[in-house]
Amino acid sequence: MRLHTILLGACSVVAFTGAASAETLTIATVNNGDMIRMQKLTDDFTAQHPDIDLEWVTLEENVLRQRVTTDIATNSGQYDVLTIGNYEVPIWAKQNWLLAIDDLPADYDAADLLPAIAGGLSVDDTLYAAPFYGESAMVMYRTDLAEKAGVSIPSKPKWVDIKKAAAAMTDKDNGIYGICLRGKAGWGENMAFLGAMSNSYGARWFDMDWKPQFDTPEWKATLTDYLELMNNYGPPGASSNGFNENLALFQQGKCGMWIDATVAASFVTDPDESKVADNVGFALFPEKGDIGNRGNWLWSWNLAIPASTQKADAAKAFVAWATSKQYTDLVAKQDGWRAAPPGTRTSLYKNADYEKAAPFAEMTLESINAVDTKKPSVQEIPYTGAQFVSIPEFQGIGTAVGQQFSSALAGNVSADQALSNAQQLTSREMMKAGYPK
Amino acid sequence: MEVQARSNYFHHFWNSVAISLGSTVIGLLIAVPAAWAMAFSPTKRTKDILLWMLSTKMLPAVGVLVPIYIIFRDLGLLDTRIGLIIIMMLINLPIMVWMLYTYFKEIPGEILEAARMDGATLGKELVYVLTPMAIPGIASTLLLNIILAWNEAFWTLNLTASKAAPLTAFIASYSSPEGLFYAKLSAASTMAIAPIVILGWFSQKQLVRGLTFGAVK
Numbered sequence: 001m002r003l004h005t006i007l008l009g010a011c012s013v014v015a016f017t018g019a020a021s022a023e024t025l026t027i028a029t030v031n032n033g034d035m036i037r038m039q040k041l042t043d044d045f046t047a048q049h050p051d052i053d054l055e056w057v058t059l060e061e062n063v064l065r066q067r068v069t070t071d072i073a074t075n076s077g078q079y080d081v082l083t084i085g086n087y088e089v090p091i092w093a094k095q096n097w098l099l100a101i102d103d104l105p106a107d108y109d110a111a112d113l114l115p116a117i118a119g120g121l122s123v124d125d126t127l128y129a130a131p132f133y134g135e136s137a138m139v140m141y142r143t144d145l146a147e148k149a150g151v152s153i154p155s156k157p158k159w160v161d162i163k164k165a166a167a168a169m170t171d172k173d174n175g176i177y178g179i180c181l182r183g184k185a186g187w188g189e190n191m192a193f194l195g196a197m198s199n200s201y202g203a204r205w206f207d208m209d210w211k212p213q214f215d216t217p218e219w220k221a222t223l224t225d226y227l228e229l230m231n232n233y234g235p236p237g238a239s240s241n242g243f244n245e246n247l248a249l250f251q252q253g254k255c256g257m258w259i260d261a262t263v264a265a266s267f268v269t270d271p272d273e274s275k276v277a278d279n280v281g282f283a284l285f286p287e288k289g290d291i292g293n294r295g296n297w298l299w300s301w302n303l304a305i306p307a308s309t310q311k312a313d314a315a316k317a318f319v320a321w322a323t324s325k326q327y328t329d330l331v332a333k334q335d336g337w338r339a340a341p342p343g344t345r346t347s348l349y350k351n352a353d354y355e356k357a358a359p360f361a362e363m364t365l366e367s368i369n370a371v372d373t374k375k376p377s378v379q380e381i382p383y384t385g386a387q388f389v390s391i392p393e394f395q396g397i398g399t400a401v402g403q404q405f406s407s408a409l410a411g412n413v414s415a416d417q418a419l420s421n422a423q424q425l426t427s428r429e430m431m432k433a434g435y436p437k
Numbered sequence: 438m439e440v441q442a443r444s445n446y447f448h449h450f451w452n453s454v455a456i457s458l459g460s461t462v463i464g465l466l467i468a469v470p471a472a473w474a475m476a477f478s479p480t481k482r483t484k485d486i487l488l489w490m491l492s493t494k495m496l497p498a499v500g501v502l503v504p505i506y507i508i509f510r511d512l513g514l515l516d517t518r519i520g521l522i523i524i525m526m527l528i529n530l531p532i533m534v535w536m537l538y539t540y541f542k543e544i545p546g547e548i549l550e551a552a553r554m555d556g557a558t559l560g561k562e563l564v565y566v567l568t569p570m571a572i573p574g575i576a577s578t579l580l581l582n583i584i585l586a587w588n589e590a591f592w593t594l595n596l597t598a599s600k601a602a603p604l605t606a607f608i609a610s611y612s613s614p615e616g617l618f619y620a621k622l623s624a625a626s627t628m629a630i631a632p633i634v635i636l637g638w639f640s641q642k643q644l645v646r647g648l649t650f651g652a653v654k
Contacts, residue, residue, distance in 0.1 A: 026598055031610055055599040058444075060612035063594055070502060070595060076510040078598045 023314050024053040028068050029083040030061050030301060034133050034341045037331060038322055044330055045321045052314045061188070068306075072097045077308035080315045084129065086120040086300045086373075087388050093128035099305040099312055101127045104320050112325070112345045114365075117300050120373045120386070129302035130323040133263070134343030136367035137196055137297035137387075138360075139283040140250065140268055141257040142276060145169045145176065153257075155363075159200070159225065159286045162257065166233040169256030178233035180255035181226070184242035185406035187388065187398025193259065194405060195387035195398075196295030198222040201288045204377040205389050205426075210435040212426035214401075214419045221288075223405060223415045230409055239410035251275060259285065261299065262367055265360035266338065282363040284370065296376040298368065298386040300343065343368055382436075393433045400425050444607055446628055453603035453632075455518050456593070457586035460525035461579055464533050467526075469575070472537035473563060477546055487538065490531040498528075498591045509596055516598040524596065525586045532585070533578050540574025541567070576643040580636070587633045604629040 029035045035058070042054050057079070059067060064083070071078050072092065084092070092098050104110060110118070110127065117134045121127055139162070141153050149168035154161060166178030182193040195205075203218035213219060230238050233256075235249060243260060247267055250258045251274040258264070271277040285295040303322055305315045321327060325347060328340050337357035340348060342364055348354055349365045358364075376385050383389045388398065401422040408418035475483050505524070506515075514520030544567065552566045568575065590605040597606060608629050611622040 028598070031612060057598050057602070057606075058610035059594070059606070060609055063609050063612075067595060070506055074503065074507050074510060076506070076515060078515055 022051050022053045023311055024055055025080040025311060025314055025318055026055045026057060026078060027081040027083075027318070028057045028059070028064060028079045030064055031058050032301075035083065035301070037335065037339065038132070038327075041327075041330055041334065045318060048321070049314070049317055052317065054318070072306050072308065075308045077306065077310060079306060080309045080311045081318055082304045082306055083132070083301055084304050086117075086129075086298065086302065086386070087390065087394070089121045089129045089302060089304060090123050090384070090390050091392055092304070093123040093126075097307055098128045099307055099309070099316075101130050101305070101316070101319065104130075104316070107326075108320050108324055109347075112347050114344060114346055114368055116298060116368050116371045116373065117344055120298060120300065121302055129304035130319050131300045131302050131344040132323055133341035134298070134300035134368060135261045135263040136299075136343070136364070136371055137193075137260060137285050137295060138262050138265070138363055138367045139257055139259050139286065140265060141165070141281050141283065142169070142253075142255070142279050143281040144276075144279040145256050146281070149256075153281065153283050155282075156284050157286045159288050162259075162286050163225075163229060166229060166257060170233045175254055176256060177235040177249075177254060178256040179229055180235055180241065180246045180249050180258045181230060181238070182242055182246065182260065183230065183234075183238040183406055183409045184240055184245070185399065185402040186242070187395050187402060189242045189402065190406055190409075191398045191402040192297065192299075192387045194222065194226060194402075196285060196297040197226060199376050199387070200286060200291065200293050200295045201225075202291045202293065202378050204379045204381050206382060206430075208380055208382050210382060210430055210437075212423050212430065214423040214426065219419060220415070223408065223419060226405075227408060227415055239406045261297075262343065262360065262364040265364065266342075266358065269359065282360050284363065284367055291378055293378050294367075294370050296371050296373070296386050298371040298373055393429060397426050397429050400429070444610060444625075446607065449602060449604045449607040449629075450632070452518060452521075452601055453587055453605075453629075456521045456525055456601075456603055457583045459518070459522035460529065460586050461582040463522065464526040464530050464582060465575065465579060468530060468533035468537050468578070469568070470563065471534050472541050473567060475534070475538050476541035476544075477549060487535065490534060494528075494531055502595060506595070515596060516600050516602075518601045520596060521593060521601055521603070524592050525589060528589070528592070529582045529585055533582055536578045536581070537571070537574060540571050540578075544570050573643060576640070580640050580643065584633055584637065 029039070039056055039058070046052065046054065065088075068079060068082050068084065072082070089098070113131060114134065117131045118127060121129045121131060139153065139157060146153060146165060146169060149165070151165045151168040153165050162179070168178070170176065170178035182190045184190055198219060201218050201222040203216065203222055204213050207213060235241065235254060241249070243264070246255065246258055246260060247264055249255050250268055253276045265280075265282065268274050268280050269277050285297060287294050303319045305312060305319060309315055323344065325345065328345065328348060331340050332353070337351070337354045340354055342348070342358070342361070349361055355361050371386060373386050374384050375381070376387075383391060388394055404413070404418040404421045404425075407413050408415050413421070475487065509515045509520055514523070548570070549562055549566060552562050557566065588605070590609070593603050593605045594609060597603070608622070608625050611625040
């Protein structure tokens with residue numbers, strides 16, 4: 001009888017301890033405005049789930065990528081929720097590094113996710129990450145400068161329209177440059193833009209035998225036109241300009257046009273940050289002639305759950321909360337509709353309050369919906385992707401090619417030499433990686 | 438204020454203090470006897486060992502990231518202060534031994550011999566004779582290694598998540614490729630380097646004395 005009582009007591013203590021100790025989720029995330037806002041709003045989540053504590057690891061994108069890749073590849077399980085891009089999701093899902101995001105609560109409404117975004121996060125029709133925010137690319141231009149120069153930019157422009165407008169708006173004596181584009185080397189910097197531009201020019205990275213295609217007329221036309229635009233109408237020192245540098249230039253009124261990620265629209269129209277907030281117009285990513293491809297730029301930051309986590313249920317609860325419609329409502333209530341994470345849900349773009357608060361909403365949605373990640377180029381290709389190629393080798397190759405093109409922009413090598421170097425280095429890397437597979 | 442509201446500065450600060458001090462003190466406990474042996478009882482292999490120790494600094498850190506990460510995972514040392522103290526101590530040990538070896542070589546061996554004649558044991562010789570004479574050298578080695586450990590960003594970012602993350606992780610959390618956060622980044626950087634700058638300011642006399650010790654014969 002006494003032993004029985006002791007055992008019962010011990011069981012009770014164990015059960016009580018288990019119930020009292022909260023489960024701690026470690027969340028790795030990037031440092032951007034939307035993610036920091038999520039971090040601030042997590043009291044709402046912990047109020048709903050008092051048994052779950054949250055610990056945040058916030059890092060710059062490249063550091064985070066290196067950090068979580070090491071962790072997930074070695075199955076170390078330091079993180080329970082990861083913030084990763086749509087480049088990594090299909091690659092990691094195929095390696096069985098991620099848990100499927102399949103049994104979400106009924107009110108999550110996965111059918112509401114934008115098809116282009118959900119498609120980029122799915123493998124065999126199974127979702128492996130939940131999108132937190134998404135972006136495509138579009139033209140942002142100064143309506144006042146365009147009017148003064150006597151040019152109009154159509155809502156669905158072609159590259160000839162862009163060239164004409166850039167020439168008309170350039171006024172170098174007064175520090176106004178017709179166009180600002182990324183020039184800083186990197187697969188996520190100048191190659192994000194040039195990858196999308198090449199798609200719109202009908203180029204492709206590889207043919208069906210995985211042979212690089214930098215020796216084709218499409219790539220030559222892409223790079224030649226890019227260099228011509230930037231050398232004639234771009235700002236000085238453009239080879240070191242990335243997203244942030246161009247954002248600063250545009251906000252200070254130095255750029256007539258800027259073609260970049262749709263997420264920039266909220267920054268350039270923010271009167272607290274931008275001197276030109278009231279004079280910004282938007283247009284779709286340009287296309288070349290009748291090719292019928294508007295770049296296929298698509299990026300999303302997503303919440304994924306590594307297969308190594310020991311807390312899958314709690315992690316799923318968090319992912320469902322952070323990417324739900326209720327979270328969007330919470331953000332709108334706290335910081336206004338303009339701050340709602342864009343580019344993931346159809347319902348957001350049917351919301352009249354959001355449409356009113358974000359003048360760029362319609363163009364953002366149209367840009368995202370125009371993307372086809374299964375066929376980013378009009379030519380036959382052996383890969384999926386967008387402004388990138390969804391293979392693990394792309395990070396290294398993209399950055400090395402980006403260095404060649406950045407060097408051409410700086411005037412150190414000719415366009416032909418840069419393309420020839422890109423062809424050689426990509427061929428070498430693909431051969432080393434064992435392609436064709 | 439915004440920086441403090443978003444991150445727990447003091448959590449990162451105490452991690453930095455524990456890691457830099459811990460690794461330096463443990464490193465000195467190993468480096469002083471090692472440098473003593475090499476300076477006063479050299480063998481024909483001493484030079485080779487010194488060169489080998491230095492050669493470990495020639496390998497890019499990223500080259501050994503995955504093996505060390507896996508070892509740390511298996512030993513349960515990921516995201517722990519003790520794990521970072523060990524790795525910081527190991528990566529700075531060659532520099533500590535080299536610096537101390539250089540200082541010890543400047544001390545005449547006859548003084549140690551005299552101590553031995555007076556009956557000093559090895560331990561007493563180290564503690565009561567060698568150490569007081571080498572204080573400037575030991576102090577500058579200590580300060581330099583605290584600074585190196587404080588500012589080290591590769592291992593501290595890769596081997597930690599949240600619990601043991603020092604101030605380098607605190608700064609890294611304010612860098613962003615999309616969005617301009619220069620003011621917050623600058624504030625975070627200033628807060629991160631302030632303690633080590635203040636330490637360097639107060640100890641510059643010892644540091645300069647130690648670094649120039651034996652420079653002029």
